[in-house]
Amino acid sequence: MFLLDHTHDPLIGSWVPGADDHPDFPVQNLPLCIFARGTDIEEPGRAGVRIGDHILDLSAVVAAELIGDPAALAAATAAGRNGSLNDVFALGAAPRQALRHAVHALLREGAPERDTVARMLTPVNDVQFRLPARVGDYTDFYAGIHHARRVGMLFRPDNPLLPNYQWIPVGYHGRASTVHVSDNSVVRPRGQVAGPDGSPSFEPSSRLDFELELGVWLCDSPTPGTVLPIARAAEQVAGYCLLNDWSARDIQSWEYQPLGPFLSKSFATSVSPYVVTPEALAPYRCALTRPAGDPTPLDYLSNDLDLAVGGLDIDLEVEMSTATMRAKDMPVLTLSRSSSKHLYWTVAQLIAHHVAGGCELNAGDLLGTGTISSADETGLGSLLELSRGGQEEIRLPSGETRTFLLDGDEVTIRGRASHPGRAPIGFGECRGRVLPS
């Protein structure tokens, strides 16, 4: 899945109008999604592939018998499940890779099936997206070391990183039932908040935050009882998305001892609708270098190939707008420019750690990387960091200020990868707007 082939060739374009110049979805990307035509929430979801500003309906491709096995198997599996990619994820890498090749052949310049396939495209503005898969379990990691250090600094200035951080990919179980697809509304959660006298009250959170993360959709893990070596852990990845781990900081600080975050996180998690495959991201693998002097990972987390190309080089941005900014037609404010290169652990390490003790992973399980902030101040992935724990106001172009999110605020995460000589690809967006409690 790290190999490059003609589907990555930036010189091969698509006959779909607008695809070649699309910043996110040229023919080299081809992410999977679940979409429905129209706005009826009862309309069943269909499996699709995004190309330019259109969605290719995989059930139509299957019905027209345009592709052969094993790509047809993947497409039929996706198309037959009425609204979830779980079974496609469960097929693993080979059928997914074959599907990529088959769809690329249908959409590339000069494809003989062009006229037939053109009728299977729906403009993206005419569809709504569904969650790509039923989330069995959702796990959120803490693999952004600059976030961990900066948040730790707020609470423990002398000892910001806990002793386990550089040894163990710290993570915890999140809430699967409240993972929603962009662009969703997020109702401001209510909860217990500590008062100045030590006794709490139950009220709407006044420290509502976002967290910039990557999401990882998983295939099935091996049979329970067998060991998954780090060298094979990357094979468990079905694809990537953007993820916003909405967080209520005031609820979190009161509830989280000793068992970790609970209701401060479980009211909502947003993911972008597209599953960007490991194949599409192959040109953007990179090394994640550890600072000199940091401990060497234990054997079960160490692998030469993973060391060399286990990282991802994806530019990540957070934009924000307020109701006032939108009413005045002001442009959004970019709060943060970060990168997945700032992660301390590779996704393979997260997975190898997750299964090492006997925990079963299933197709459709979702991982969050944890908040990805840069070492410097340009790429802070949360308002907790941007406002230094709520101590410093952020000035907006509208003249407003913020420490945490107010009702009506909208947060959008974007992700794009580009390099000279390679086709740029992107993730679309993960957007959510805060509604009053």
Next chain:
Amino acid sequence: MFLLDHTHDPLIGSWVPGADDHPDFPVQNLPLCIFARGTDIEEPGRAGVRIGDHILDLSAVVAAELIGDPAALAAATAAGRNGSLNDVFALGAAPRQALRHAVHALLREGAPERDTVARMLTPVNDVQFRLPARVGDYTDFYAGIHHARRVGMLFRPDNPLLPNYQWIPVGYHGRASTVHVSDNSVVRPRGQVAGPDGSPSFEPSSRLDFELELGVWLCDSPTPGTVLPIARAAEQVAGYCLLNDWSARDIQSWEYQPLGPFLSKSFATSVSPYVVTPEALAPYRCALTRPAGDPTPLDYLSNDLDLAVGGLDIDLEVEMSTATMRAKDMPVLTLSRSSSKHLYWTVAQLIAHHVAGGCELNAGDLLGTGTISSADETGLGSLLELSRGGQEEIRLPSGETRTFLLDGDEVTIRGRASHPGRAPIGFGECRGRVLPS
């Protein structure tokens, strides 16, 4: 669901042989389960009701048209789903209560359908059990205050209970994929364990523990966005079970800061196969009294009816045997005699808290109460407490000693409720045996 009727009458018996003298499953109990005949793991699960030493097949009851709606709806829903009670749970209280009445009428002494129904019974020794429902999300609470205080004492002798404990039902998200039905084997997990010099190694846990808990199966929660008042929270309970939250203490102490337990818990959670309904437990409701001087719960956790009968009076026991004890035919050792009366929060309070911030609950979600220990030394719900953090050896009748579990050890949790003038009912058992890593 707190009302008593003729189905609770201890003077009404059953025609099923052995049911009237059964310590757990007389006709006043009638718990639901998913079972399969024979030992083929491919055999689909069927919905059943336990009575005495038999299982009544609900699909046979439906096929014979022995009962009318709404009980028939519940039975057909259970029988039609091939191996899960999720959809029955989702129906809520009224059809479940009607099913109880209808099954009671079929199984009570003098039932005219006796000969027909007798052919729908399978001896419990001829069946295997499946997990009663597909677990969407699993949440583990920490509502046993004596456990929380005693464990806190090991780490913070001067301040064993954290400031939030008496205000907030502390809980965290557990791993749904590794919830298994009794009687399962538990492979000793491997994981990172801190060494004496501060650097960890990856090895099999040497501090493997059990935790005595009650489990709670849930119905659907109300539409997201609507408030669930504490007065209605108990309606979300579909039934109760026994739960063993297996824990690797050495992995836990290294990994749990700052985001809580993760792989130290997620390798296995065991539940008993029977769903004991709120209706069956109606005679065993009780008050959970707070010590004088403890804070009054906030309004969203306070309700007069819940204060009066929100607790459950169930005797809980933990038994243990070793391979040596079993080889010598020695009786099991009872390690602990506890009670659900020792919980600090009612199940309605756990649920009201869980949904208060906007978290969606779904039918088949599972809650654990947290470890239920007594205030005194007779009912300690974990080896961490029994061995005082591993400092004191527990002497076994075989001459062996334990601080934590060794390979081959088997732990069984039992639960029973009884009072003079009421029919005793029980939960069966939640059993698991430790296998080597």
